[in-house]
Amino acid sequence: MSSSRLPTVTVSELGTHVGEAVSLRGWVYNHRSSGKIQFIILRDGTGFVQGVAAAGEAPDEVLETARTLTLETAVRMDGKVRRDSRAPGGYEIAVTGLEIVSRSSDYPITLKEHGVEFLMDHRHLWIRTPRQQSLLRLRAELVRALRDFLDDRGFVLVDSPILTPAACEGTTTLFQTDYFGERAYLSQSGQLYQEAAALALGRTYCFGPTFRAEKSKTRRHLIEFWMLEPEMAFVDLEESMRLQEEMVTYAVRRLLERRADDFKTLKRDTSALERVKPPFPRITYDEAVELVNRKGVPMEWGEDFGAPHETAISEEFDLPVFVHHYPSAVKAFYMKPDPDRPETCLSADLLAPEGYGEIIGGGQRIDDLETLEKRIAEHDLPAEAYRWYVDLRRYGSVPHSGFGLGLERTLAWVAKVDHVRETIPFPRLLHRIYP
């Protein structure tokens, strides 16, 4: 890639090169011809820019080469940068040189509309479109913001294993694999290991993929999804909730500040996001049950919320809302019972606005040895596999809390996309593992 002697720049840098001759590298997003004038929309990953090749202006060999362009042909395009209000993006290139790096023919994804199945079968190409690029950039920035928030507050990244010897929570279905003749499972949560980490380092977190072999098939479900799981020693439920609302607020701010263009591409009205700031509304499970019954989505005390209940609750607020003090029976075995009301536990879920469902689940953990052993027995969990976990209550146990944030659901809410499959590069869905 050294045929041009002009400085190579990216589309995102064009604003600082107005009037200069530059060289761009990228792919043809679209090509239009009006006979003696041709327009080449080039994309390079940082943005889109229009190249113009007009008869009498551009060299004849450029006009010849441009005539043969097809969608997604890779090119090097040289030319002078100029401002032009007619051009998408505000700048255009008066093309003086055009070199084919590699031709593309019969590119499947045209500029017309496509169906879900077709796009999912071509996910490896779908991610080249502006909307999908924006979502991937937002995802990357969201991860960076969440990690910066925790790193800045003394949290240590401690990676939990992905291959595990036993169910973490013992409830959901796990993917089983062979570990040199032993049974092993793909992790459904890194939390238990974070509890060990937090008792070593104080405040820790893990961030990685988790796997649920459930036959869930809705716009909120992925088989493989990414979860951020902080865990904190000497921290109770209340303090954990405060950290959660600060973290979510920080992340939303960062996206608004740094990725405004992507929200524009997605046509996301950001006014709802501007309002996000602590404190988030909090209601108890008891209040939530009363609320949904009043709203005509009936349920009994003691049941867990279904998706319609979560939507009914979140509709009442224009911020994410905490629902806390769930009945112990609907939560994981390690949730600490409320000393004042032992049939409920010190747990809290954060429900996103606009019907996106639960984006955080968390709580204070059982720190008492006898209670934990009793719970493990009640849940018919294999005691041997949890021996190390129980050990944590044997050697210097302290009150501790943590939570798990689902990255894709959080992004689906922030970006306001209607299905989590667009918030992860290559989604693993029920009966879909290609590409």
Next chain:
RNA sequence: UCCUGGCUAGCUCAACGGUAGAGCAACCGGCUGUUAACCGGUGGGUUACAGGUUCGAAUCCUGUGCCAGGAGCCA
């Protein structure tokens, strides 16, 4: 696993018991400011698959497969 809807050209769809079509894409031609450009032309089909009803089935019936979004479960 269950419920509901769908499957017709490369893509998005129409035709709803009587000769399978359109737009886009591809190919050929035209156009000096296009914005998913536009205009003219050409090629393109085992109507998901297997049976059945009928003089005649893309269309009606049965079964199978696949896709979608919802339930349950969850982040």
